[in-house]
Amino acid sequence: MGGRPRPHHRGAGPRTRGRHPSRHLRWAPPPPAGRGHRGSGLSLDTLILPEPVAAATYYAASRPLEREDVLVVYDLGGGTFDVAVVRELEGGFELAGPPEGIERLGGIDIDAAVLAHVDEVMGGVLADLDLSDPGTLADASRLRRDCTLAKEALSGDSETAVRVHLGGRSEVVRLRRRRRRPRRRRRSCRGRARRCDGCRRRPRPRPGRRRSRRGTS
Numbered sequence: 626m627g628g629r630p631r632p633h634h635r636g637a638g639p640r641t642r643g644r645h646p647s648r649h650l651r652w653a654p655p656p657p658a659g660r661g662h663r664g665s666g667l668s669l670d671t672l673i674l675p676e677p678v679a680a681a682t683y684y685a686a687s688r689p690l691e692r693e694d695v696l697v698v699y700d701l702g703g704g705t706f707d708v709a710v711v712r713e714l715e716g717g718f719e720l721a722g723p724p725e726g727i728e729r730l731g732g733i734d735i736d737a738a739v740l741a742h743v744d745e746v747m748g749g750v751l752a753d754l755d756l757s758d759p760g761t762l763a764d765a766s767r768l769r770r771d772c773t774l775a776k777e778a779l780s781g782d783s784e785t786a787v788r789v790h791l792g793g794r795s796e797v798v799r800l801r802r803r804r805r806r807p808r809r810r811r812r813s814c815r816g817r818a819r820r821c822d823g824c825r826r827r828p829r830p831r832p833g834r835r836r837s838r839r840g841t842s
Contacts, residue, residue, distance in 0.1 A: 677709035
């Protein structure tokens with residue numbers, strides 16, 4: 626096997642080397658080039674990339690981008706939300722600025738919001754639970770787990786349900802996911818729709834004939 630292994634994705638050049646405030650991923654050639662190199666006398670170099678650059682490289686592997694296109698890469702983790710802007714350049718990507726993040730905003734916060742909504746629908750039953758009772762504690766733990774599963778289900782479905790068994794009560798709480806557009810965007814869309822509708826209804830002049838302008842007195 627001769628020559629240098631071909632990289633799996635387009636990597637970033639020296640622009641992305643060095644110190645970055647974001648997390649990094651290790652980049653290496655894929656199999657079969659990277660398989661069994663130990664003992665074969667091959668020396669495979671690795672390139673350390675910022676995590677947003679690695680994500681953009683993976684995205685661009687199946688979706689062609691134009692030069693200097695800009696991508697927004699976000700990472701909604703278990704407890705934090707990180708976002709970065711990545712710019713397409715010849716031969717790879719680079720961070721357009723320092724990544725930013727929001728602490729205490731992640732999956733666990735969404736889980737807590739779903740649980741709070743279910744508790745509100747049930748009339749605040751969680752506040753009256755006797756968690757010293759093993760059975761009640763098990764029911765509360767099951768409800769928390771079911772709320773997490775409901776959150777995950779709403780990632781792909783528009784509706785799901787949580788079955789609640791607490792304090793001698795059994796009830797089904799339905800959850801729906803609705804996409805809301807900002808009011809300003811809704812007004813803009815309505816205005817454009819009216820203008821397009823007016824253009825469609827306005828009679829067009831026949832070819833070869835010019836509209837006559839009426840004078841005003």
